[in-house]
Amino acid sequence: MTGSYSLLAADLIGVAAFAASGASAAVAKRLDLFGVGFVGFVAALGGGILRDLVIGSVPPLAFSDWRYPVTAVFVSVAVFYLHPQFNRLRRAVLLLDAAGLGLFTVTGTLKALDAGVPPVGSCLVGMLTAIGGGLARDLLTGEIPVVLQRDIYAVVALGGAAVVTGLTWLDLAGRVPLAIAAAAMTGVRLLALYRRWSAPVAAP
Numbered sequence: 001m002t003g004s005y006s007l008l009a010a011d012l013i014g015v016a017a018f019a020a021s022g023a024s025a026a027v028a029k030r031l032d033l034f035g036v037g038f039v040g041f042v043a044a045l046g047g048g049i050l051r052d053l054v055i056g057s058v059p060p061l062a063f064s065d066w067r068y069p070v071t072a073v074f075v076s077v078a079v080f081y082l083h084p085q086f087n088r089l090r091r092a093v094l095l096l097d098a099a100g101l102g103l104f105t106v107t108g109t110l111k112a113l114d115a116g117v118p119p120v121g122s123c124l125v126g127m128l129t130a131i132g133g134g135l136a137r138d139l140l141t142g143e144i145p146v147v148l149q150r151d152i153y154a155v156v157a158l159g160g161a162a163v164v165t166g167l168t169w170l171d172l173a174g175r176v177p178l179a180i181a182a183a184a185m186t187g188v189r190l191l192a193l194y195r196r197w198s199a200p201v202a203a204p
Contacts, residue, residue, distance in 0.1 A: 006175060007107055007110065007111075008067075010103045010106065010107050010182070011048070011061075011068070011103070011104075011107050012067060012068070012071050013099070013100070013103055014044075014099070014100040014103035014104045014107070015044045015045065015048075015068055015071045015072050015075075015100075016044070016071055016072075016075045016096070017096035017097055017099055017100030017103075018043045018044040018047075018097065018100045018104075018133045018134070018137075019040040019041070019043060019044035019071065019072040019073075019075040019076050019079075020040070020075050020076075020079055020096055020097075021043055021096065021097045021100070021134070021137070022039045022040040022041075022042065022043025022044060022076065022133065022137040023036050023037070023039065023040035023043075023075065023076035023077075023079035023080060024079055024083070025039065025043075025137055025138075025141050025143075026038075026039035026040065026076075026137075026140075026141060027079060027080060027083045028141075029141045029142070031141075033077070033080055036076055036077075036079065036080045037073050037076045037077060037080070038140075039076075039137055039140050039141060040072055040073070040075065040076025040079065041069065041072045041073060041076065042133065042136045042137065042140060043133040043134065043136060043137035044068075044071070044072035044075070044076075044133055045060075045062040045068060045069065045072055045133065046132045046133040046135070046136040046137075047104055047108070047128060047129040047130060047131065047132030047133040047134075048060065048061060048062055048068070048104070048108070048129060048132075048133075049062050049063075049132075050128055050129070050132045051108045051111060051112070051125055051128065051129040051132075054112075054117075054125055054128070055111060055112055055115040055117060055125065056115065057111070057115065094190070094193060095186075095190065097189075098185075098186045098189040098190050098193075099182075099186050100130075101130050101131075101153065101156065101157055101185055101186065101189055102160065102181070102182035102183065102184070102185035102186040102189070103182050104126075104129045104130040104133075104157075105126045105127065105129065105130040105156075105157045105160040105161050105164070105182070105185055106126070106160070106164055106178050106181060106182045107129070108125055108126040108127075108128070108129025108130060108161070109122050109123065109125065109126030109129075109160075109161040109164040109165060109168075110164065110168070110173070110178075111125075111129075112125035112126060113165065113168050119165045119169065122161065122165055123158060123161040123162050123165055124158075124161075125161075126157065126158075126160070126161030126164065126165075127154060127157040127158040127161050130154075130157035130160075130161075131147050131153060131154050131157055134146065134147060134153070135147060135148075152188075152189070152192040152197045152198065152199060153189065153192075155199065156185050156188050156189050156192070157185070159185075159188075160181055160182075160184070160185040163181050163184075164178065164181055167181065
C-alpha cells in the first residue's frame with residue numbers, strides 16, 4: 001500500500017466507489033446527464049481536491065492526472081444509463097461507499113504525513129479526504145449532509161486516520177497493515193449501518 005502504484009489503485013477504487021454513490025444520489029433527484037456526471041465527479045474527487053489544497057499539492061491530482069476525472073465521469077455516466085439495474089444493487093453501493101471511506105482515509109492520511117503535516121493535522125486531512133466528497137454530494141442534491149446528522153461516518157474516518165498515523169509512527173505502515181486498517185473501517189461502517197448506530201443528538 002505504501003508504493004505509488006498501490007496508492008494509485010486504492011485512490012482510483014475509492015474514486016469509482018464515491019462516483020457511483022454521487023451519481024446514484026443525483027439520479028434519484030432526477031438530474032440530467034450533465035448534472036449526474038457533475039455530482040458524481042464532485043462526490044468522487046471533492047475530498048481529494050480539498051486534501052491536495054490543504055497539503056499544498058497543486059494542481060490537485062483531480063486536474064493533473066487524467067485517470068482521476070476519467071474514472072469519475074465514466075462511472076457516473078454508467079450509473080446514469082444503468083440506474084434501473086444499479087438500484088437493485090443498493091447493498092453493493094453501500095459496500096462500495098464504505099470501501100471508499102476506508103481507502104480514502106488511508107490514502108489521505110498517508111499523503112498528508114508524506115507532505116510533512118503533523119500527526120493531528122494528518123488525521124484531520126485523512127478524515128476530510130474521506131468525507132469531503134459526500135458533504136459536497138449532499139449539498140449539491142439539496143440534502144443536509146449525512147455525516148452531520150445521523151450516520152457514524154466521520155467518526156470512523158477520524159478513528160481510522162488515527163490508526164494509520166499510529167502505524168506510520170511505529171514504522172508498521174506496510175501494505176498488509178494498511179489494507180487491514182482500510183478493511184476494518186469498511187467493516188465498522190457497514191456494521192453501523194446494519195445496527196443503525198448513530199451519534200447522539202441534542203434533546204428537543
